Amino acid sequence: MKIKFIAISLLLSTMAVSCGGNEKSEHKTDNANAKTEHKKTEHKEEHKEAKATTSDNGKGIGPVSSVELGDIDEALVEKGKELYKANCTACHKIGKRAVGPALKGVTERRKPEWIMNMILNPQEMVDNDPTAKALLAEYLAPMANQSLTEDEARAILEFFRTKN
Numbered sequence: 001m002k003i004k005f006i007a008i009s010l011l012l013s014t015m016a017v018s019c020g021g022n023e024k025s026e027h028k029t030d031n032a033n034a035k036t037e038h039k040k041t042e043h044k045e046e047h048k049e050a051k052a053t054t055s056d057n058g059k060g061i062g063p064v065s066s067v068e069l070g071d072i073d074e075a076l077v078e079k080g081k082e083l084y085k086a087n088c089t090a091c092h093k094i095g096k097r098a099v100g101p102a103l104k105g106v107t108e109r110r111k112p113e114w115i116m117n118m119i120l121n122p123q124e125m126v127d128n129d130p131t132a133k134a135l136l137a138e139y140l141a142p143m144a145n146q147s148l149t150e151d152e153a154r155a156i157l158e159f160f161r162t163k164n
Helices: 002-018 023-052 074-087 112-120 122-128 130-139 150-161
Strands: none
Touching (some): 074 150, 112 122, 112 150, 122 130
């Protein structure tokens, strides 16, 4: 009987303390809410700042700012095909999803500069380009840096132009 009395007393004491609703506890809640709002605002400001440093022109981030496309250069296509086979086929297929996205029609979905910058500068693209970030979130595998030259990336782009 003594144990029941002690247990009930503890339970009632706990309830009385937790249901107090005094000014001090309301002040703590208001303080916590203010801190949360401040953190949300801070995060939004950081996001705006980060977005300002990313590409919003669809060209990506990297050494390629402009690509002039003319008629398809068959010699460049052949070079690009060989480079694609040697460097890209472990993760990419032309007509179907693999570790990375299918590349059929990639030149219709992305600007040529973006494609080349993704090939040449995949880490910075994944870190700072919204489209590359979305692809990483979807495929869960970052693009590997193949250490290709700009000329080699251009040849791969030319090969992709024939795969629409």
